[in-house]
Amino acid sequence: MPKWGMVIDLNKCTGCGECVTACKVELNVPVVGPEESAKGRTILCMDILSTYEGEFPEVKMRHMPRPCFHCEHPPCTKVCPVRATYKNDEGIVAQIYPQCIGCRYCQVACPYTVKHFNWTKPEWPEERCEALNPDVSVRPEGVVEKCTFCVHRLQKAKEQAAVDGRDLREGDYVPACVESCPTKAMYFGDLDNPKHKVSQLKKSHRAFRLMEDLGTEPKVYYLSEVE
Amino acid sequence: MDISRREFLKYLGITTAGVSLAGLGCDSMWSVPDEVFEKIGGAPRIETWKTSVCSLCSGGCGIKVRLIDGIPVRISGNPLHAVNRGGICPMAEAGIEALYNPDRMRQPLQRVGERGEDKWQEITWDEAMQTVVSRLQALRDKNAAHKLAFFTGPDNNLSSRLNERFMQAFGSPNLFVFDQNKPSTAATYLTQGHKSELAYNFKDIEMLINFGADFLDEGPSPIRFNQLYSEFRNRGERRNVKVVHVDSRLSRTASNSSRWLPAKPGTMAALALGIANVLIKDRNFDSRFIKAHSFGFDDWVDSSGNSRIGFKTLVEDNYYPEKVAQITGLPARQIVEVAREFGAAKSALVLAGGHAVNSSNGVYTLWAIECLNALKGNYKDDGVISVPKAPPFSEAQKTEVDQVAASGLNQPDLLQSMSEICFTDDAVAFLPKAMLENQPYQIEMLFLANANPVFNSVNQGDFAAALTDVPFIVSFSSSLDETSAYADLVLPDHVFLEKHDVAYSVPMVDFSHFGMQQPVVAPMYDTRHTGDVILQIAQSLGGTVASSLPWADYKTYLEDHLRGVYETGAGTIFSERIDEDWLEFLKERGWQLFEYSTFDEFWQVLLEKGGWWNPFPDATDFRRLIKTPSKKYEFYSQVLEGEIKAHLQTARASEDEQNEVLQKWKVEARGDLVFLPHYEAPELRDNEGRFPLHLLPFRLITNITGEGGNLPMLQELFGMLSRNYWQSWVEINPETAHDHGVSEGDLVQITSPIGSLEVEARLIPGIMPGVLYVPFGLGHKSNGRYAKGIGVNPYEILLEEFDHLSGTSSLTSTKATVEKRNRKEMT
């Protein structure tokens, strides 16, 4: 059973924001508008955490793209009362939107604060409706969502592989953010498969995960910047 | 485990989607029954991909558009494209929304209200074209063809050539391109006498000093520079490139560099000359190049026997590190360190942009910086700087010029007799002045395409006033922006995803290339390609105008140009197989890479792959390009001497007279210094300390000059790094903020001598104390529901100040103050 995971090389990432935008478009994440945004309701399944260290003039600015970490021991799924979020056999922490009752328990339980709630009805201009990604459902208001590791692409990749009568290869299943990163700072693959790049990179001396002390075992690794 | 399809669909919510989505206003495609999904097996609908080019900025990135049943749903990068290699930026990603923007223009409009009032009436293309043609004909009948002006945006595609051709055939010299890149070739012009845009070979450099160009957020090709900067830090076996960034804001470009030198705004020239000082003192420069190919480095004696000072003396006497430290506010030790590293690097480059250029002392600054490239010998034949050639398009037959056209072209253009500017012919900021004063004559008809100066210039008010006076204005804009609001007719263009074009010569790329822009979808509304409209106008005008532009439509025009590329057989269409080794192999065999039996085949493959390139940069022979009186690279600019002379009444003008013009242009230096790169204090009006802070604007990758304003996704993600969604803000150093009683997140008022803006405060340690930074891009007064009324436009409170040598407007000359406001109650 593959264990899908991501590696983000912070030494390559420039903080350009393409992954954030790509994710929003790929997942049909609605634009919430100025009023809702002002209330803090912008939905970003991929987000960039920017921090400054030091004081002028010795300042360092850092960027850290942040998807869902698809924890091996996800605190979010444990608390869901209706199994609307669960970890599937391939390690992907999935959301079942039609099941979710919108209690937001998973959202408050996620130590990485990656989950978002659809506070209002999603809206697109009428002209745009036809042009949403048909592989991903549009979420109704009142449910929680987050990065899905673009699991819809896994399904497509599997079907393609089945049609071609072969096994899934590295690179068949790549999430939208990874695919569109202009600096190729992100890698995706099977963390357990020694042939996959991610399983090699995760052993790098630069590799770390966020808040490892929590024991969540995120499946997203970062490679630290080289100073 | 294999999730069954049905289960999978359930998890994704697709099966129930049809039910639960009915209320979303977006149901049609979601109500697809399960059985249909399963029958198609895999893709729920038919998926296809089309390549094209993003034209949201000058970067010209290759894109790949995903279509579902022919409907474009997402834009990604074209990995085959030689420039962006599959990368795109948030602008392009959100570009899909341009198609579906509910406020797009859908058919020609005729103004019914006052100018700028935004009241319109729909008319047909036939009516509109008739009006335009008859008006143009009337101009020609009056023998006043030059009274047509054409303002276009920054296009590096073939439509700019068409526009030029049209204006020539019609008979007007008044075609102006609203692009800052043109005035910023100043330093090249002063030192080398030509205005070609330069390109850089980044592959082999070891060090780069970037003076103020925020390449990662707003460069000539933001995405390419993101890739380059990332690569600089990840060279694998090779040494990483050391990047030093000079600017008063820790921008993303600065933070992705190895070192940040926060020099005081407007003092970059001093820093550059300080570095030159160390290089010269250490004798750590390319003396062979300087000796053989430069003029004015050492002291010299002119033809009348007067001794003149050279660059070396100037720098040695005036720009020693301690003094530079004082001017720039940087420690002398750092200046020396950077200079030594620069000197030691085998191949090193300096670049400038942003506030180095957009400053009242911009030309001298650029020039001082530019000298470092010369000291490093970067203009040698195998140097890192080159001038790329345009692709070998076939040259169309010569434009025919009839008598009316000839007399029109003989007239001076609007800027030619401007005495306020020294030497550029592209100082578009001065157009309103010329127009308002009817100098040298009144403009009677104006075409506007892809430019929005009423929003995008420091003298936007003047632009508005000037436009109000023009009897007839035609805008080709695809959305109703601030400038189009002044038009009499709007003849809407397609949006970029509906258009054919060829985008070539992305700035700063050192090989020739072009990307194929093709319609990925049929035009959604009754809009027309501006190229087609221009051709149609030409046909209707008949005579030499028609015969100079003989193409049936814009596509034919493109095909005609590309035939040249096909026929010369040069370069290659983008392909999967081009890697470095393969190229070497081919190069040995004379780079005739692919062969096509017909042009149609060539065209089809071009559309499929997205473009063409010639991977082998031509070594540039700078000596051939150089057009200075000395035929050398001039540290002492005789080109400038000539330009200034041209403004003086008599050939042998007195010194006083020269001083008079210098004073008018706000040049402080006198004597030899005028013709040498030097530091001049930036023009700043302080009004007795009432405005203690320096106000500077910056740009973000999430917004093109303002055009992105009608893409809701970009508005929402506008300040994603500082979490300012749909909102402008000001960046302040925490200390400065504290001094002014401002804390993080406060609503503050920024007041300059000419106005004030309200924004949210962001306290950021990466901002130099005493400086306020406000982003450009928001504050639209029209341009559709997503743009209008969101954020503020810093242009509104920037002083009208210019670098009078080049005529570029200065963005760095405004002082301001900041004060806390009470936050309006949110409900």
Place this chain on the structure above:
Amino acid sequence: MSELRHNTFEDEDLIRPIEQTGPGFYLMVAILLGVIVFAGYTYIRQVFLGLGVTGLAQPVSWGFYIINFVFFIGISHAGTLISAILRLSKAEWRRPITRMAEVITAIVLAIGGLHPILDLGRPDRMLHLFTEGRLQSPLLWDVTSITAYFAASTVYLYLPMIPDIAILRDRGTRPRWLYEFLAWGWRGTEHQKKVLERAINILMVMVIPIAISVHTVISFIFSMTIQPGWHSTIFGPYFVVGAIFSGIAALLIVMIAFRKAFDLGKYLKLIHFQYLSTLLLIMSFLWFYFTFAEYLTGFYGHEPNEMRVFLYKFTGDYAPWFWTMGICNFLIPVVILVNPKTKKIPGILIASISVVIGMWLERLIIVVPSLANPRLPYPTGIYIPSLTEWSLFAGGVAVFILAYMLFAKLFPIISIWEIQEGREESVHAVAERLKSYLPDPPSEQLLTEKLGSKR
């Protein structure tokens, strides 16, 4: 026998409010209904427009509804738990109090239990909790234990009411059918009495662990996550203590209100208030002890994220609320209740109101600051409840008051039969019991004799 009682009825005061209704009552009902209708309107609006109408956002995605949920359920410990403990410990002074306490429980549990539904993004999918429920989720533990507690405490309220309802039935009080039905054929036979007593005793023992479990599992909602400020082993007992604390305070307020409104000075004597308020004082110390222990461990652990939440409460944005909570829950009750001069009804009322407010603030301070300070560098959230949330809060309180008033309108608010039982039997029973507490007489033989005779 009941006829007899009827004629010589000593506790007419307890029946009178049921049979006579003043204009004040109707006015009050009208006002409360107004508040409730408005709350109902805002809720329906919320159902249609979504939770966007609240002040919730990222990262503070739980707010008033969850705070009030915990708060109301906490208040519910007034009743059944206190009354069961008092009954179990045979505290004779309990007799006029237990009914009032139990009513609080039943009403407030119903209100509190509905709050998570107010908080659901998809109330239409509520049934998923039953059809697809995952027992591993603390939220389901709550559903279970609150349901159990509600069931147990309504029965526990109802059973001791049966004899009183029979009195009303026999007096012919209207609506007759109601009393007829609810009296369940009570005739007051020895057998019936025995069965009733047995049932009450069983329930009494059952209800205590259920009640404790309820607030423990509510605390588990928070402590089972690994969020700073929540992930604490002390939370179970801490919440239970807090619940009893606020419960007693609420009970005192209700008692004082009814004493005034129904003129019950005869039944609710100063001594009752003093006993209960001593209990309140003890709980205040206990609450302080737990709070102190909770924050001291946090502070000494000095885990950065924990500290951020800690400082947010102690010196940051929530400091005003935090310190007000400290004053309300500790300073005010202690100062008032240790001084015999102020330990009078007005003082006790002030102390109780202060505790109720303080405990509400405690819930606020537990829920919001942990969410407002995410571990990763997101902006810290500000949470400003919207009108919808305020109106639903007001609605909750109004429902409580109205329901209480209606209850008092239909049933005696003090258990008549228990008072009578007290009069008839307690003096003797207490004397006997006292004897059994006292040191044994010296003779071994005498002792065995006595025990034998007792049997």
